[in-house]
Amino acid sequence: MAEVVVVTWDGGGNVPPALAITRELAARGHGIRVLGHPAQRAAIEAAGFAAVPAEHARDFRAGDEHTTRELLATFGDRGMGRDLLAELARRPADLVLVDALMLGALEAARGCGVRYAVLVHCYDEYYHGALRGPLGLLLRATGLRPGRALREAAVRVVTTLPDLDTVRPGGVARQVGPIVPWRPRVDAEPTVLVSLSTFGYDGMTERLQAAVDGCAGLAARVVVTSGPRVDPSALRVPPGVEVHRFVPHDELFPRVTALLGHGGHGTTMAALAHDVPVAVLPLDPRADHRMVGRSLERAGAGRLLGRTASADEIGATVRGLLADGPHRAAAARLGARVRAASGAAGGADALEAVLPESARAVASGSEG
Structure with a gap:
């Protein structure tokens, strides 16, 4: 030993x-x-x-x-x-x-x-x-x-x-x-998970509000986890969007159809492990968020947004990931690699x- x-x-x-x-x-x-x-x-x-x-x-x-x-x-x-x-x-x-x-x-x-x-x-x-x-x-x-x-x-x-x-x-x-x-996938209604970092980055409340606004009206269940830095009561929450301080991701991902995240390596790879395509809304130019987003775009399994993307841009990107298309097959291909590792x-x-x-x-x- x-x-x-x-x-x-x-x-x-x-x-x-x-x-x-x-x-x-x-x-x-x-x-x-x-x-x-x-x-x-x-x-x-x-x-x-x-x-x-x-x-x-x-x-x-x-x-x-x-x-x-x-x-x-x-x-x-x-x-x-x-x-x-x-x-x-x-x-x-x-x-x-x-x-x-x-x-x-x-x-x-x-x-x-x-x-x-x-x-x-x-x-x-x-x-x-x-x-x-x-x-x-x-x-x-x-x-x-x-x-x-x-x-x-x-x-x-x-x-x-x-x-x-x-x-x-x-x-x-x-x-x-x-x-x-990783947990086996569960048949469920289309679901979007919006989850930015648990780490304290500048401007997180404003970025999360833009994400919430962008996901309003989607033909899907929208679950937002605000994390320790953002008080859910500080957000304007439209109908059809639910906001929680924390929900275990391993419980959510088997039901998730698309992730809107900040490009953190752990959350992004957990999404891919469940065959989920990812939209990356980077929070910090010093961090690896943009690099993660670019790698997903190259692999065809996600999209990289600008850090100051508008609610309309965010909504259009997430709507595209919810639809059928080659991005779903690309995410599943990467997911199989993650699970096999x-x-x-x-x-x-x-x-x-x-x-x-x-x-x-x-x-x-x-x-x-």
Whole structure:
């Protein structure tokens, strides 16, 4: 049995793939500890894992609004790295799995000599582009060297679909496929799910209002999840549209015909897993939303809207996705690929393959 420490952060869509791989490793007999932001402690423990005390990490909550400076400070947080080192000193680990955006913790793992892996939960193409751009420049100005830390990782686990995301050739990347929940489809009336991010982006209320207005009058049930940042009472809700603060997506997607989302990787891949075409209404030009939308357009399984698209433009786009056409076949084709990937098992396989020989031998013996 190996001892694995997982480093995550309270970012929203990054957490489910990390926990899914973690659960798979735990089911195989490995010991798991999870280091995240203080706001995550209850959820980590509720999932059945030991929460590593975060005494030096910056306070961060996904539902709050964050400036670019605050995001950069969180990504490069050396306090999270100090918490990781303190935990490893208290109790060594055979492997550390670090969220790709926790670059301060990634640098700490590289510097202390522990064997470590990187979990990339967005498009690999976007991730490396961001590190080459302003994000990388600012991080390097603080003394961080993310490129070196990535090169020296034992493996980079990329949870994306080869049909949509180009992974950098060579190196230690293992593209295991999206890690999203799936349930069999249910016959139901045409249904549109409108769901923007749980993360705090600027202007979310205005963008969600435009989406609600655009979906008014559609020949379909329209379900809107407003999330933690938008109070449903702040929206003007036309007849035929229902607004909820939160509804579990895994309960909705088996009945959904089309998704209007912001292009977040997790929600988009969950839609595709259920053969659902996607309209992307991007919320932040710094994020991967537009890249996700463009990849869906190239694959024929969705449409990319402008960030300031009008209600009329949104309505026309969603109406087109509700209709029959090649976009439905394209979404089903991608959905079959997502379901076949078994990303959580593939991620666990990739991590087990780089365990030290002694930990691999113990784990192998425990299976017998």
